[in-house]
Amino acid sequence: MLELLSFGPNGWGGQLLSGLAMTIAVSVSSFTLGILFGSAGAAAKLSHSLILNGIAEVYTTIVRGVPELLVIYLLFFGGSGAIMAVAGIFGYEGYIEIDAFSIGVAAVGLISGAYSTEVIRGAVQAVPVGQIEAARACGMSRWLILRRVLVPQTLRYALPGLGNVWQLTLKDTALISVTALAEIMRVAHVASGSTRQPFLFYSTAAVLYLLLTTVSTAAFERAERRANRGVRRA
Amino acid sequence: MDWELMWDSLPRLLGALPLTLTLVFASLLFGAGVAFATALLRLSGNRVAETLTAGYVFVFRGTPLLVQIFLIYYGLGQFEAVRDSILWPMLREPMWCAILALTLNTGAYTSEILRGAILSVPAGQVEAARACGMSRVLAFRRIVLPMAIRQMLPAYGNEMILMVKASSLASTITMLEITGVSRKIISQTYAVFEIFILAGAIYLLLNFLASRFIKHTEWRLTPYLRARA
Numbered sequence: 001m002l003e004l005l006s007f008g009p010n011g012w013g014g015q016l017l018s019g020l021a022m023t024i025a026v027s028v029s030s031f032t033l034g035i036l037f038g039s040a041g042a043a044a045k046l047s048h049s050l051i052l053n054g055i056a057e058v059y060t061t062i063v064r065g066v067p068e069l070l071v072i073y074l075l076f077f078g079g080s081g082a083i084m085a086v087a088g089i090f091g092y093e094g095y096i097e098i099d100a101f102s103i104g105v106a107a108v109g110l111i112s113g114a115y116s117t118e119v120i121r122g123a124v125q126a127v128p129v130g131q132i133e134a135a136r137a138c139g140m141s142r143w144l145i146l147r148r149v150l151v152p153q154t155l156r157y158a159l160p161g162l163g164n165v166w167q168l169t170l171k172d173t174a175l176i177s178v179t180a181l182a183e184i185m186r187v188a189h190v191a192s193g194s195t196r197q198p199f200l201f202y203s204t205a206a207v208l209y210l211l212l213t214t215v216s217t218a219a220f221e222r223a224e225r226r227a228n229r230g231v232r233r234a
Numbered sequence: 235m236d237w238e239l240m241w242d243s244l245p246r247l248l249g250a251l252p253l254t255l256t257l258v259f260a261s262l263l264f265g266a267g268v269a270f271a272t273a274l275l276r277l278s279g280n281r282v283a284e285t286l287t288a289g290y291v292f293v294f295r296g297t298p299l300l301v302q303i304f305l306i307y308y309g310l311g312q313f314e315a316v317r318d319s320i321l322w323p324m325l326r327e328p329m330w331c332a333i334l335a336l337t338l339n340t341g342a343y344t345s346e347i348l349r350g351a352i353l354s355v356p357a358g359q360v361e362a363a364r365a366c367g368m369s370r371v372l373a374f375r376r377i378v379l380p381m382a383i384r385q386m387l388p389a390y391g392n393e394m395i396l397m398v399k400a401s402s403l404a405s406t407i408t409m410l411e412i413t414g415v416s417r418k419i420i421s422q423t424y425a426v427f428e429i430f431i432l433a434g435a436i437y438l439l440l441n442f443l444a445s446r447f448i449k450h451t452e453w454r455l456t457p458y459l460r461a462r463a
Contacts, residue, residue: 065395065441066434067402069413078426174298178406185300192308199309206297206305213296 004195005204012191012201019187020208026101026173026183027212030108031166035120037113038165042120056117063114068107068172075107076100076179104176112169119161124150126157156227163220170212184208240428243419247432250415254440257401257411261336262394268341273348287345294342299400302339307331307407332404340397347393351386352378384455391448395441402437412436 007013044056063071084096127150135145177185188205192198272290275283294302310316310325324330355378363373405414416433420426453460 062434062438065399065438067399067413067437069402069405070416070430070433070437073413073417073420074426074430077420077424078430081426171298174300175403177300185298185304188301189304197312199305199312202301202305202309206293206301209298209301210293210296 004191004197004200012187012195015182015187015191016184016204016208019182019184020212022181022183023170023173023208023212026104026108026176026181027166027170029105030112030173031169033105033109034112034116034165034169035162037109038116038120041113041117042124045117045121046124060114060117063111068111069175069178071111072104072107072175072178075103075110079103079106100176100179100181104173104179104181108169108172108176111172112165115165115168116162119158119165120154122161123154123156123158127153156231159220159224159227163217163224166216166220167213170216171209174209236425236428239423239425240432243423243425243429243432246419247412247415247429247436250410250412251436253409254398254401254411257332257336257404257409258394258397258440260333261340261401262397264333264337265340265344265397268337269344269348272341272345273352276345276349277352291342291345294339295346299335299339299403300406303332303335303403303407306335328404328407328409332401332407332409336397336400336404339400340393343396344390344393347386347389348382350389351382354385355381384452387448387452387455391445394444394448398437398440398444 003010005011005013005016007017041056041059044052047053079098080096083098087094087096131149131153132145135149140148173183174185177183177189180186184205188201192201195201272287275287276291278284306325307328310331316322316325325334359377359381360373363377364370368376401411402413404411405417408414410418412433416429420429423429
């Protein structure tokens with residue numbers, strides 16, 4: 001039975017490994033995209049514009065309140081149509097197809113971003129106002145304050161929350177196997193279909209995910225220790 | 235936007251609501267039982283029980299729910315012993331597989347919430363109860379548990395919302411709950427956005443009701459925090 005997991009001609013080891021690489025690639029891309037969305041969302045929520053506040057509020061409420069699978073279906077079935085409609089406005093009439101990877105990253109990034117928004121907003125608000133005032137009193141420009149005072153500290157405060165978002169993102173990528181992108185779940189699904197050993201392949205998938213979550217928990221712990229090395233503990 | 239189609243699809247989507255609610259309530263109910271047992275075993279002081287429950291929580295929190303559902307629905311049927319057992323009539327049904335997977339998943343998460351809440355009860359309270367002559371069981375029932383439940387409510391509210399959303403994964407094993415029905419309607423009509431808006435609105439409403447329910451329960455259970463009139 002273990003021959004099925006080997007890297008030989010009868011084994012699925014190679015495919016599982018490339019599935020693992022695909023899962024990592026999708027997770028990292030979506031997480032990065034999510035941080036971009038999250039920063040934009042947090043900036044919008046903290047701005048004094050009522051319109052921006054409203055847009056960010058609607059974004060986080062809807063995306064966090066609707067099942068992830070539904071968001072993925074929306075982009076999977078509706079993504080091409082929406083892009084073609086936009087392209088049609090600019091006079092392009094051809095057919096546009098988006099690949100499963102981009103759709104997956106867009107969908108999971110959108111979800112990840114909604115959670116990151118709240119994490120980043122909380123972290124920005126955790127930076128004491130006095131520090132911003134002090135920086136301004138020293139004559140720093142807004143941009144310089146952002147770069148030297150706000151962002152480094154926000155990162156430190158946001159790290160534990162972003163660690164949670166990363167774990168969520170990692171597990172959400174399993175859902176884009178419904179779009180036939182060959183990540184861990186999809187490979188396990190195909191392999192168990194053709195070998196009639198579903199238990200073997202789904203438990204292998206489970207082990208691979210456990211490996212990823214365990215390694216990333218350790219990595220985030222190290223990152224937190226490093227980020228907090230200048231902080232005195234009570 | 236095709237309003238007529240939206241209006242016509244609404245009854246079909248609402249027809250799937252009872253199944254979604256059944257999945258959510260059944261797994262929350264069974265999951266609460268699993269979580270209670272798991273949390274107690276993790277705090278029991280017995281090394282074997284602690285290791286086993288910690289392993290259960292680690293595995294179910296560290297893997298995607300989709301893997302768990304597929305492992306139970308497709309994976310278990312692979313074994314002769316399972317197919318011959320008296321449980322097979324249940325494990326053959328996608329309904330019970332979905333409920334089992336959701337139960338074990340929420341059980342793992344909720345047990346951690348409950349464990350944290352039990353640990354947050356001040357030791358002085360337990361000591362005072364013991365000094366009054368209460369047995370350990372009585373002190374747990376009268377002092378620790380009520381305080382822990384009050385403490386865990388906000389986190390448990392999040393878990394309820396996660397379960398409403400997680401029930402959508404039952405559609406991947408042929409269950410026609412709200413997400414399953416929407417997918418079916420989308421593949422028949424190609425009206426992606428109309429159906430998404432409808433289904434999304436139903437889920438948002440459910441989650442809104444869940445969070446109101448938790449808020450209300452929290453208010454009921456914390457009379458001492460209310461401003462005196």
